[in-house]
Amino acid sequence: MSDHLLIVDDDADLRELLADYLGRNDFRVSAVADGRGLWAALEREPVDLVILDLMLPGDDGLVLCRNLRARSRIPIIMLTARGDETDRIVGLEMGADDYLPKPFNPRELLARIKGVLRRSRNPVGEPGEVKCFHFAGWTLDVAARQLVAPDGVLIPLGASEYRLLRVFLEHPQRVLNRDQLLDFTQGREAAPFDRSIDVQVSRLRRRLSDDPREAAMIKTVRNEGYLLTVQVRPEY
Numbered sequence: 001m002s003d004h005l006l007i008v009d010d011d012a013d014l015r016e017l018l019a020d021y022l023g024r025n026d027f028r029v030s031a032v033a034d035g036r037g038l039w040a041a042l043e044r045e046p047v048d049l050v051i052l053d054l055m056l057p058g059d060d061g062l063v064l065c066r067n068l069r070a071r072s073r074i075p076i077i078m079l080t081a082r083g084d085e086t087d088r089i090v091g092l093e094m095g096a097d098d099y100l101p102k103p104f105n106p107r108e109l110l111a112r113i114k115g116v117l118r119r120s121r122n123p124v125g126e127p128g129e130v131k132c133f134h135f136a137g138w139t140l141d142v143a144a145r146q147l148v149a150p151d152g153v154l155i156p157l158g159a160s161e162y163r164l165l166r167v168f169l170e171h172p173q174r175v176l177n178r179d180q181l182l183d184f185t186q187g188r189e190a191a192p193f194d195r196s197i198d199v200q201v202s203r204l205r206r207r208l209s210d211d212p213r214e215a216a217m218i219k220t221v222r223n224e225g226y227l228l229t230v231q232v233r234p235e236y
Helices: 012-023 035-044 061-071 085-093 106-121 159-170 178-186 196-207
Strands: 004-008 028-032 049-053 076-080 098-101 132-135 138-141 146-148 218-221 225-228 232-235
Touching: 004 012, 004 035, 012 028, 012 106, 028 035, 035 061, 049 061, 049 106, 061 076, 061 085, 076 106, 085 196, 098 106, 106 178, 132 159, 138 159, 159 178, 159 196, 159 225, 178 196, 178 225, 196 218
Parallel strands: 004 028, 004 049, 049 076, 076 098
Antiparallel strands: 132 138, 132 232, 138 146, 218 225
16 A cells, blocks of 8 residues: 655645655655644544644644654654744654655655655665664663663653664664765755754764763764764674
């Protein structure tokens, strides 16, 4: 059965255009105008990916993204205003898997959809069916997508945080630049001045109680990128 996409946008013309284009590319598509429509659609039938506009009547896209991520792991692509980097970064922090500034070419949205769906089903690199990664007293349970602290407390991870941590654990003690991290986690090249990876690294450090001013697990290498400094033991 074709993947089911849900478009949430209050622009009726754009909803119709995207529904027609994505339908001609072998997706099943539903389209609604606001948050009420979103929750009603999710109750009716399963959805494989949500395309969520930032500016909506009632609850805006950021609120809906946060609430949806708290309930579900459904992949989310946010549509944001052109050039507003703050909205894009906040969207990723709220749990969005990718973003696309308006106006955009529908072909680019199609590519982003396929990339997000592929990554959601085949998480970063799958090195030989690893079940868990152990590092510095922490454990990342791959099957459950759960991070367990040294004291046994479960630490919640958003989709982007999980993928970023997986990348570091699969490439320990190796400097990874921003372009590489974007390619590994989002399947795309970095745009000029795209600092979203910096924000995601900062957020992941907080999850790991990692103070970059001290001997950090994730070290900033000036003018080069980031380095996971600890040893990693994969469990198969």
